[in-house]
Amino acid sequence: MDREQPITALATAPGRSALAVIRCSGPKTIELCAQCFSSGEALVSAPGYSMVHGWLKDPRNGENIDEVLAAVFRTPRSFTGEDSVEFYCHGSSAVVARALAVLEQQGFSPALPGEFSFRAFINGKTDLVKAEAINELAGANCEAARRDALDRLSGTLSKAYKDLRDELLNLLAELDARLDYPADEVGGEGLEAESGLLARLESCQDRVRSLSQGYSAGKLRQEGALVVVAGRPNAGKSSLFNLIVREERAIVSPEPGTTRDWLEVWVELSGYALRLVDTAGLRQALGEIEAEGVRRSLDLSARADIVLYMVDGRKGLSKEDEAYLERYSYAIKLWNKIDLEECPEPPAGWLGLSAKKGAGLPELEAAVLGRLAMLSGGGAASQKETLRLANARQKTLLDHCLTALDSAQSAAARGLPLDALALDIREAADYLGQISGEITSEEVFDRIFGTFCLGK
Numbered sequence: 001m002d003r004e005q006p007i008t009a010l011a012t013a014p015g016r017s018a019l020a021v022i023r024c025s026g027p028k029t030i031e032l033c034a035q036c037f038s039s040g041e042a043l044v045s046a047p048g049y050s051m052v053h054g055w056l057k058d059p060r061n062g063e064n065i066d067e068v069l070a071a072v073f074r075t076p077r078s079f080t081g082e083d084s085v086e087f088y089c090h091g092s093s094a095v096v097a098r099a100l101a102v103l104e105q106q107g108f109s110p111a112l113p114g115e116f117s118f119r120a121f122i123n124g125k126t127d128l129v130k131a132e133a134i135n136e137l138a139g140a141n142c143e144a145a146r147r148d149a150l151d152r153l154s155g156t157l158s159k160a161y162k163d164l165r166d167e168l169l170n171l172l173a174e175l176d177a178r179l180d181y182p183a184d185e186v187g188g189e190g191l192e193a194e195s196g197l198l199a200r201l202e203s204c205q206d207r208v209r210s211l212s213q214g215y216s217a218g219k220l221r222q223e224g225a226l227v228v229v230a231g232r233p234n235a236g237k238s239s240l241f242n243l244i245v246r247e248e249r250a251i252v253s254p255e256p257g258t259t260r261d262w263l264e265v266w267v268e269l270s271g272y273a274l275r276l277v278d279t280a281g282l283r284q285a286l287g288e289i290e291a292e293g294v295r296r297s298l299d300l301s302a303r304a305d306i307v308l309y310m311v312d313g314r315k316g317l318s319k320e321d322e323a324y325l326e327r328y329s330y331a332i333k334l335w336n337k338i339d340l341e342e343c344p345e346p347p348a349g350w351l352g353l354s355a356k357k358g359a360g361l362p363e364l365e366a367a368v369l370g371r372l373a374m375l376s377g378g379g380a381a382s383q384k385e386t387l388r389l390a391n392a393r394q395k396t397l398l399d400h401c402l403t404a405l406d407s408a409q410s411a412a413a414r415g416l417p418l419d420a421l422a423l424d425i426r427e428a429a430d431y432l433g434q435i436s437g438e439i440t441s442e443e444v445f446d447r448i449f450g451t452f453c454l455g456k
């Protein structure tokens with residue numbers, strides 16, 4: 001990525017839309033845009049954060065391309081920190097293609113994915129954690145993900161990492177002082193003489209551990225929960241699937257073994273995204289295809305965040321049901337077909353349901369929400385958030401940091417010399433520096449920003 005090169009990209013989704021936004025950033029951006037804009041002088045003299053109306057033109061023949069608004073941002077007060085222009089044009093692929101062609105002709109290069117964010121990072125406008133939060137916000141597909149990403153974007157998570165790193169660097173400075181003047185301070189004794197330092201080390205360990213533990217909840221909220229409907233053939237799984245989806249999506253029939261392959265759909269429940277999956281009924285399969293369906297059902301059960309296990313209440317529990325529930329004891333147990341007279345009351349621990357008529361659905365939703373709250377670290381999606389990361393890169397670095405801190409603590413417990421301890425703490429602090437991007441290599445940047453959207 002050459003930072004001296006002005007870049008351009010479509011920042012909105014391609015395809016037909018009311019408006020499309022084309023972003024330009026880099027040295028000489030305003031002047032270059034002015035050359036293909038009907039009110040070029042107004043653009044060059046426009047203050048930052050202002051809009052200029054005009055026509056985007058092809059400077060080679062003066063042909064108008066579209067009527068647009070151009071927003072001007074001047075360095076350093078822009079997203080990238082550079083001079084930038086955003087064109088608000090009409091959202092057709094023909095307009096966008098021609099506008100981009102003209103801008104490229106003016107000297108702009110097509111931006112790589114994440115290149116605007118990369119520039120913002122390099123120019124000190126954002127740290128890596130906030131840049132990743134922007135990408136997470138752009139990909140948020142439910143309320144819980146949106147809230148979490150916005151919280152991270154506001155800097156709470158960055159601050160937690162920074163405070164931790166500062167504390168480790170302070171510890172390190174104190175250790176260095178003791179190494180330089182051992183006799184003055186602790187008479188050459190090991191760290192165990194300094195319970196204050198040890199307690200601070202332990203507190204850092206706790207903070208890193210708790211951040212790392214927040215990952216599974218953050219990931220579930222960001223990516224959605226896998227909810228699998230399982231049970232014996234004919235229990236009513238596909239009927240429940242259709243009831244939740246509110247359309248006849250899956251085939252329902254009195255014939256056992258109707259669903260062969262699994263079906264999935266995304267639904268939102270109280271701010272959580274759920275990937276709801278209907279599966280083939282579990283039984284000793286009659287043929288190869290059905291056997292494959294059953295194998296897939298079991299595989300999905302094993303990967304599910306939440307299992308909804310259903311039986312036909314009239315038939316009660318079979319040996320196969322019991323075997324399944326022994327393995328997936330956390331499943332939410334559904335006693336279906338309670339609308340039928342011959343269906344007995346559900347036993348304790350089972351939720352009565354009529355997938356056909358809808359009875360019991362609110363109770364089922366409440367049970368799912370309860371499970372989601374538990375899996376995502378407590379609290380409904382709308383409640384005040386605690387710190388949660390949803391990024392695998394940050395999680396890996398946190399775990400490395402924790403390993404280094406554990407090693408420091410065990411060095412202290414074994415009475416090893418202070419310099420051994422200092423090495424571990426330095427390593428732990430460096431991992432935190434990598435999270436925020438204070439210490440990182442070009443190659444890592446490529447990997448991080450390469451996953452961003454084009455135009456972001």
Ligand SMILES: Nc1nc2c(ncn2[C@@H]2O[C@H](COP(=O)(O)OP(=O)(O)OP(=O)(O)O)[C@@H](O)[C@H]2O)c(=O)[nH]1
Nearest residue numbers: 233234235236237238239253257258259281355356
């Ligand atoms: N009366 C009543 N019938 C139901 C209910 N739920 C499902 N059924 C009926 O039970 C039969 C089987 O329903 P499905 O939803 O296809 O069952 P399934 O569990 O998906 O079956 P497989 O795909 O074969 O595993 C159909 O005839 C449904 O109409 C219910 O709550 N009440």
Ligand SMILES: [Mg+2]
Nearest residue numbers: 237238258259
């Ligand atoms: Mg089915």
